[in-house]
Amino acid sequence: MPQSTTSARKWNTRRIEKKRRIDSVRSMCDGKILATDDIIPALEKLIAPHDRVVMEGNNQKQADFLSRSLAAVNPEKLHDLHMVMPSVGRSEHLDLFEKGIAKKLDFAFSGPQSLRISQLVEDGLLDIGAIHTYIELYARLYVDLIPNVALVAGFKADKKGNLYTGASTEDTPALVEAAAFKDGIVIAQVNELVDDEDDLPRVDIPGSWIDFIVVADQPFFIEPLFTRDPRLIKPIHILMGMMAIKGIYAKHNIQSLNHGIGFNTAAIELLLPTYGEQLGLKGKICKHWTLNPHPTLIPAIESGWVETVHCFGGELGMENYISQRPDVFFTGADGSMRSNRTMCQLAGQYAADMFIGSTLQCDADGNSSTVTRGRISGFGGAPNMGHDPHGRRHATPAWLDLIQEPTPLSRGRKLVVQAVETHQAGNKPTFVDKLDAIDVAKQAGMPLAPVMIYGDDVSHMLTEEGIAYLYMAKSEQERRDMIAAVAGITDIGMRISRERVSQLRAEGKVVYPEDLGIRRSDATRSLLAAGSISELVECSGGLYQPPAKFRSW
Amino acid sequence: MPQSTTSARKWNTRRIEKKRRIDSVRSMCDGKILATDDIIPALEKLIAPHDRVVMEGNNQKQADFLSRSLAAVNPEKLHDLHMVMPSVGRSEHLDLFEKGIAKKLDFAFSGPQSLRISQLVEDGLLDIGAIHTYIELYARLYVDLIPNVALVAGFKADKKGNLYTGASTEDTPALVEAAAFKDGIVIAQVNELVDDEDDLPRVDIPGSWIDFIVVADQPFFIEPLFTRDPRLIKPIHILMGMMAIKGIYAKHNIQSLNHGIGFNTAAIELLLPTYGEQLGLKGKICKHWTLNPHPTLIPAIESGWVETVHCFGGELGMENYISQRPDVFFTGADGSMRSNRTMCQLAGQYAADMFIGSTLQCDADGNSSTVTRGRISGFGGAPNMGHDPHGRRHATPAWLDLIQEPTPLSRGRKLVVQAVETHQAGNKPTFVDKLDAIDVAKQAGMPLAPVMIYGDDVSHMLTEEGIAYLYMAKSEQERRDMIAAVAGITDIGMRISRERVSQLRAEGKVVYPEDLGIRRSDATRSLLAAGSISELVECSGGLYQPPAKFRSW
CATH class of the missing domain: 3.40.1080.10 (Glutaconate Coenzyme A-transferase)
Incomplete structure (x- = not known):
């Protein structure tokens, strides 16, 4: 007794929506390259309210140009985001919640921001999904926390999007793969853009996984956490x-x-x-x-x-x-x-x-x-x-x-x-x-x-x-x-x-x-x-x- | 009391050895492309006795052109290899031991070959390192089973080595990364070679991780293991x-x-x-x-x-x-x-x-x-x-x-x-x-x-x-x-x-x-x-x- 296959269900809604969003920023980009100055309006078009957004937010390396830019979007356009972040380490990560841009948070670590998270929870501005270990959080990106958008950081990229993360590759591959292979949008900030793959030291993440590259206003923030005097x-x-x-x-x-x-x-x-x-x-x-x-x-x-x-x-x-x-x-x-x-x-x-x-x-x-x-x-x-x-x-x-x-x-x-x-x-x-x-x-x-x-x-x-x-x-x-x-x-x-x-x-x-x-x-x-x-x-x-x-x- | 730093120790022996081996096959290859017919002499030069060799050997996808070729090398040139294989599924995998090309085996699964493994152990031809689960075995590739050579399979590659694995990506990324980033040699067999990245459906593994591509004599073997009637x-x-x-x-x-x-x-x-x-x-x-x-x-x-x-x-x-x-x-x-x-x-x-x-x-x-x-x-x-x-x-x-x-x-x-x-x-x-x-x-x-x-x-x-x-x-x-x-x-x-x-x-x-x-x-x-x-x-x-x-x- 086979089931009917005549249901009108569409099976590629994520792919269609991704294409729609990418088309909507064509005027702001040259191929995969988003203009630095356009990042805020671009994020307003590439992300939608209630989206699940992965932000890198690592233990050390921070996609801080993207997090600062996201915190500067218009909350009337972008609100109720569900942030998924290995590490919540920077003040703008929580500004997102204070401003109503984001509402829900799944995370693994929040060293310096832990007091403020507690305060935001108490004030009803932040709902915690769950608190994870790092690999639990990555694992859920492939199961029930599949991202709509991933915002990550690398050292250099070429025009095709090939990404050199630098020595601190850290969480980037795990975060990008989940979005790239489920019709999510991947945006990488880099310190430097080069013309061609041959100008990159090596490729850590293939360009075909990455939708947009944006050159950051300053090199990504990174912290020495493991140096003991x-x-x-x-x-x-x-x-x-x-x-x-x-x-x-x-x-x-x-x-x-x-x-x-x-x-x-x-x-x-x-x-x-x-x-x-x-x-x-x-x-x-x-x-x-x-x-x-x-x-x-x-x-x-x-x-x-x-x-x-x-x-x-x-x-x-x-x-x-x-x-x-x-x-x-x-x-x-x-x-x-x-x-x-x-x-x-x-x-x-x-x-x-x-x-x-x-x-x-x-x-x-x-x-x-x-x-x-x-x-x-x-x-x-x-x-x-x-x-x-x-x-x-x-x-x-x-x-x-x-x-x-x-x-x-x-x-x-x-x-x-x-x-x-x-x-x-x-x-x-x-x-x-x-x-x-x-x-x-x-x-x-x-x-x-x-x-x-x-x-x-x-x-x-x-x-x-x-x-x-x-x-x-x-x-x-x-x-x-x-x-x-x-x-x-x-x-x-x-x-x-x-x-x-x-x-x-x-x-x-x-x-x-x-x-x-x-x-x-x-x-x-x-x-x-x-x-x-x-x-x-x-x-x-x-x-x-x-x-x-x-x-x- | 700082330790002396004047030791004569060399810190890049793997890198030097890798370069030596790659140089030794220059006459057999065009850039990264090894000639199909030269694969046996090429393996004899790219691998050395007692090397730790990862062979893909997955649950489904098999680098079988490479495993058949390795089983055909001269055991006087290549012997006592330490094979690391997620899955030991093909007869030539064990021919390696019978011929003395390989001696030690670390693996995770060996469905159809399990009886013969037992026999080879009994005959003193095969030493088992350990029997693992898949992720234990991948994990050890980064700790105490770091490979000298990785032999893997993909669907297509371009001339720069960019690899499209096809739908059965499976273990390939985990196997390749361990070798590629520890100065091991990565050789991928493919069903088809294309000129340029733009001719690939997508890139699963960046070309900068892969040293050699060889077009297989026939498409890689793959088994339907999960179909239940x-x-x-x-x-x-x-x-x-x-x-x-x-x-x-x-x-x-x-x-x-x-x-x-x-x-x-x-x-x-x-x-x-x-x-x-x-x-x-x-x-x-x-x-x-x-x-x-x-x-x-x-x-x-x-x-x-x-x-x-x-x-x-x-x-x-x-x-x-x-x-x-x-x-x-x-x-x-x-x-x-x-x-x-x-x-x-x-x-x-x-x-x-x-x-x-x-x-x-x-x-x-x-x-x-x-x-x-x-x-x-x-x-x-x-x-x-x-x-x-x-x-x-x-x-x-x-x-x-x-x-x-x-x-x-x-x-x-x-x-x-x-x-x-x-x-x-x-x-x-x-x-x-x-x-x-x-x-x-x-x-x-x-x-x-x-x-x-x-x-x-x-x-x-x-x-x-x-x-x-x-x-x-x-x-x-x-x-x-x-x-x-x-x-x-x-x-x-x-x-x-x-x-x-x-x-x-x-x-x-x-x-x-x-x-x-x-x-x-x-x-x-x-x-x-x-x-x-x-x-x-x-x-x-x-x-x-x-x-x-x-x-x-």
């Missing part, structure tokens, strides 16, 4: 780094890994060529990295620790260094880096032995959040890295090493390491009975508390007190005891008896520095392979060129 | 399909989903426009799909059930139909489909409410495997779809609906539905005490039993007996009881008492057809929206053009 690394970070290297990296034979962006992990990067070398670990661990190009990794690279690094995005100042280290980094034939957040997140999730990161708050069960009162800051990428992907099937020694009771059906486990000091700045305890995230969720009407990493996904808890090997816990209560054993002088840490701690140490479930043969007094800054930004520059042979704000000389 | 759908599949629609899809408000490729799910696709319509569900459920273009989805598309479909790959015969349904499918400006396995796997994992698939064997705890004795068949994509991704943070109604005991920190859960008949062909029970996979792992020396989906990830077990809502189980024992309650006349099914079943049904943890108001006698083939391939063709208005082997008229 070694001068700010404290002995406590060094102590924790030594424990991590000996008690986790070496113990489990970590070959591939992802580091968070805190000072704890920066310390580890700077300890590998010194303390790691003393332990005879060079060439044995930490060979393959999924990581932004952290300047603090330079000494480990120069001393031969690091075989490969695949990057989510770029880092300002690292461009020349990377282009001179193509055996280590992913670069194009032109020499500049190719980053790709989708593939790097995938690699961090499915091809890495370990993720290690920091957090601001952690409860007695190990649930953690970086959310603090009044802020809706989003998830970024940490939850994807910071969980044990049950979809993984290939085995590595580290992954297998976490099996506690081998049975024919046991599987391995990814190492997810929380590295936290027991107290934050101002002597505020990191370990708390209730995460602030719970109240934030209640206030903001969120369906779930914004937990960054759930306790059941954490395999190791590392503090300045010691390491709790949580994957060894036989019960939830033992897990809590192990966390308490490294929680120091906090309410949670003080609930456990000395006897219980001794027992956990005797069973090897918790280790303190002395159990690892590490003297607290040895944890000094002299162990760092570089003690300052200028020493990183020196170590790079002058190839690393830090942005002005990190220069003190 | 409705004539083979039995009443038992229809009964299960009715239960699924009413007792799972409607109950949990499923908006986005992925279907496996069995007859059970084909039945569901063909029941939506009939039984689903009767239930008043049209426009309410099943709107967004991550799916290969199953022909059995045509009636649901034509009757307006399906808003969007994003595809892993293509399906032979569906090309014209897809190009006339761009509001539903992802297509290029040229009209042909763009598939992308990486993004579709990501979407299936992070943007879908539900995965439903079948299996061959299932144990009392719900662990399942498609592995049978003597075969190493790999994982493909099911484990990624068929698990609850703990890295997910955004909420949907279906995902939240699986929360049993709401607490401030509870999270939702992806629906993972196992749809199995209690017995396979030949009256072999599906439910067994011990999976064959356990012995296969032991024999083959695998570090883990090849479990396709682990029981703890399964939220629903569906058989012709009923549905077990496993996510409601309060203990592992209750979970086992619930599975036994739907396991029918198998050893496992017969272990549970009638009283316990009644209790589980009374608690709503297990439902039988009558509990859902479904009469077994209503489950007849007349409910199918199309009963044969020819009815599918008719339903498509003649746009679906099935391959000859599916034509009976």
